[in-house]
Amino acid sequence: xxxxxxxxxxxxxxxxxxxxxxxxxxxxxxxxxxxxxxxxxxxxxxxxxxxxxxxxxxxxxxxxxxxxxxxxxxxxxxxxxxxxxxxxxxxxxxxxxxxxxxxxxxxxxxxxxxxxxxxxxxxxxxxxxxxxxxxxxxxxxxxxxxxxxxxxxxxxxxxxxxxxxxxxxxxxxxxxxxxxxxxxxxxxxxxxxxxxxxxxxxxxxxxxxxxxxxxxxxxxxxxxxxxxxxxxxxxxxxxxxxxxxxxxxxxxxxxxxxxxxxxxxxxxxxxxxxxxxxxxxxxxxxxxxxxxxxxxxxxxxxxxxxxxxx
Amino acid sequence: xxxxxxxxxxxxxxxxxxxxxxxxxxxxxxxxxxxxxxxxxxxxxxxxxxxxxxxxxxxxxxx
Numbered sequence: 504x505x506x507x508x509x510x511x512x513x514x515x516x517x518x519x520x521x522x523x524x525x526x527x528x529x530x531x532x533x534x535x536x537x538x539x540x541x542x543x544x545x546x547x548x549x550x551x552x553x554x555x556x557x558x559x560x561x562x563x564x565x566x567x568x569x570x571x572x573x574x575x576x577x578x579x580x581x582x583x584x585x586x587x588x589x590x591x592x593x594x595x596x597x598x599x600x601x602x603x604x605x606x607x608x609x610x611x612x613x614x615x616x617x618x619x620x621x622x623x624x625x626x627x628x629x630x631x632x633x634x635x636x637x638x639x640x641x642x643x644x645x646x647x648x649x650x651x652x653x654x655x656x657x658x659x660x661x662x663x664x665x666x667x668x669x670x671x672x673x674x675x676x677x678x679x680x681x682x683x684x685x686x687x688x689x690x691x692x693x694x695x696x697x698x699x700x701x702x703x704x705x706x707x708x709x710x711x712x713x714x715x716x717x718x719x720x721x722x723x724x725x726x727x728x729x730x731x732x733x734x735x736x737x738x739x740x741x742x743x744x745x746x747x748x749x750x751x752x753x754x755x756x757x758x759x760x761x762x763x764x765x766x767x768x769x770x771x772x773x774x775x776x777x778x779x780x781x782x783x784x785x786x787x788x789x790x791x792x793x794x795x796x797x798x799x800x801x802x803x804x805x806x807x808x809x810x811x812x813x
Numbered sequence: 814x815x816x817x818x819x820x821x822x823x824x825x826x827x828x829x830x831x832x833x834x835x836x837x838x839x840x841x842x843x844x845x846x847x848x849x850x851x852x853x854x855x856x857x858x859x860x861x862x863x864x865x866x867x868x869x870x871x872x873x874x875x876x
Binding site: 716729 | 819820842843844845847849853854855856858859860870871872873874
């Protein structure tokens with residue numbers, strides 16, 4: 504039986520020579536997040552922090568640790584969930600989220616695709632695939648990002664926390680690399696985006712250096728109610744294939760995901776500089792007024808293509 | 814021993830010397846799961862006995 508490096512208690516965690524018991528793993532996990540917040544200045548005392556949450560393990564871990572940090576530093580915060588309308592999936596995780604927020608007395612706002620775009624994802628997924636050749640994850644991603652930003656902004660948020668972890672970042676890096684989208688990589692990092700704009704609430708990722716396996720362990724040890732729950736549309740996603748390949752690599756070469764993301768962070772300042780110089784000025788969507796790169800933003804264009812506009 | 818695989822919602826009866834041995838038999842990548850023995854987290858090198866109840870929890874979820 505493996506024992507903790509620090510106290511000789513029974514180990515629950517082992518990674519690249521670091522072996523920890525429950526108590527020391529929880530401390531390691533929370534300290535790593537606090538260090539990320541401080542190193543990258545994710546929050547300031549005057550911030551109004553909006554935490555994007557779905558009820559899954561990553562968002563609950565982000566919600567819990569961000570709540571702790573905000574309380575310690577007297578920063579105001581609230582949670583925001585998007586109900587995409589994915590039957591048999593989102594309804595379950597939202598129930599878990601409601602219970603979690605009630606237990607910790609976290610203000611929670613929920614907005615839905617139905618109220619914002621006039622239809623649930625279930626209602627538009629087939630049409631998007633058949634007529635636009637767009638996978639549900641593409642449609643969901645555009646509408647979800649837009650809903651989070653618009654709602655967070657309307658609620659007065661100055662920062663938007665997402666539960667993205669090291670696995671998500673490594674997957675995005677590899678996907679963009681494989682698809683030749685280097686400019687998209689310039690928008691990654693612990694603080695998302697290439698340049699600031701009043702219309703965008705800056706997105707920050709406190710779980711940036713946390714493995715997905717670590718959030719699952721944290722959720723288990725903290726007794727968060729988290730059950731295996733995978734989006735029914737995941738099988739159509741490119742991300743799933745990349746995720747599985749990366750996990751194979753991690754098994755053969757432990758630390759591969761950390762290595763990949765740390766190497767990326769070394770070149771990120773150069774990438775940002777390069778694409779900031781090439782970037783044209785923001786324009787504003789003729790339909791909704793959001794900042795975008797063309798005449799109409801992606802969400803409004805998609806609404807028109809799917810005939811969701813009045 | 815009784816083995817419950819969370820992702821597949823499947824219960825099996827299997828014999829294995831250690832957690833790692835069990836995952837190898839089931840062809841499950843250790844990077845994608847947590848092992849729980851009698852309701853407590855264990856590392857893959859821990860020895861298993863026939864009377865143990867094992868849960869294999871999926872690390873991956875979401876969309």
